[in-house]
Amino acid sequence: MKRVGLLILMLALAALGQNLWGPAAAATTGTALTSSQSYGPYTCMRGYVWREAFPNDFVCVLPDWRMVTAAENKARVANRFPTYPHPDKCRPGFVWRQAGLADYVCVSPASRNFNQAYNRSAVNKYNYPPGLPARGAYNYDDYGISEKIVGGSNFTPNGKVSLSVYYEGVYAGDGRYLPRYGETLWHSWNANSQGKLGEAWSPTKACLNPLKVHLILLDERTGKVSNAGPTKLCSSL
Structure with a gap:
């Protein structure tokens, strides 16, 4: 055996x-x-x-x-x-x-x-990460500091949380919903001692043709995934 x-x-x-x-x-x-x-x-x-x-x-x-x-x-x-x-x-x-x-x-x-x-x-390993539930994750534009904010709660206290960006409408030849950079992570941070995260991660810019994207957070300790929702990014980012 x-x-x-x-x-x-x-x-x-x-x-x-x-x-x-x-x-x-x-x-x-x-x-x-x-x-x-x-x-x-x-x-x-x-x-x-x-x-x-x-x-x-x-x-x-x-x-x-x-x-x-x-x-x-x-x-x-x-x-x-x-x-x-x-x-x-x-x-x-x-x-x-x-x-x-x-x-x-x-x-x-x-x-x-x-x-x-x-x-x-x-x-x-998920079929369609943009369809995952929020589980307390969020994002918004803070125009006071010209930054996009992404965050959430219920993460592992002091644990690593990584961010992936999925672009809407970008599909591979076999029909998969494809991240812009393949499987490369965009950013990662550590949650605080209460398991909360709130980070500025990308400049808020104005552009002619912003792309709609989905922000996905992964608690690397537990494998739990949270959907921080859609936002828009300039294609140059």
């Missing part, structure tokens, strides 16, 4: 390495445009499924990795010391998975690293 689990892990790691920052696959549903959301706003790209490490875990992973995650959940009791003062202390060779802030399932260190990598790339 250990060899089978290791093989699945190696295959999944190889697949993630090919897709972590590279071009995404077509829509999950196989429809013409990625705005199709057959499974709601958290619909995954084709070839990916929800990890489901715990309730409401909508991080998209490869099917083999969801199977690994389910097996880890079933082995939760076997991989910890039940009599230790902390009920979730892991046996030697195991660590907390930490796919979420309260995820204390004991897994191998490689599994924890892999789940954290999935969390950091979560926004790139």
Whole structure:
């Protein structure tokens, strides 16, 4: 069983390495445009499924990795010391998975690293990121300082939050909704100790043909994605 689990892990790691920052696959549903959301706003790209490490875990992973995650959940009791003062202390060779802030399932260190990598790339695995819910995120133009402000709440306290910009109407040949800079992040900051973020990130400029864009924030610690809403940018930015 250990060899089978290791093989699945190696295959999944190889697949993630090919897709972590590279071009995404077509829509999950196989429809013409990625705005199709057959499974709601958290619909995954084709070839990916929800990890489901715990309730409401909508991080998209490869099917083999969801199977690994389910097996880890079933082995939760076997991989910890039940009599230790902390009920979730892991046996030697195991660590907390930490796919979420309260995820204390004991897994191998490689599994924890892999789940954290999935969390950091979560926004790139959704079928249509501009269709994701706000979850408290926002943006507005502060004309007093001539800056665009982006922010939100419910992020990991002191955790890294990254911003991706999706341009409306820009599609790849296979129908995907494509970020202007591929999978490159635009900016990143750290939330404060209360899990809140409010940052000036781009000059507010006037131009003849502004582009409508969608601002997407990713909590890299948990993989939770928030839609800060649409705005307009000059094409020169």
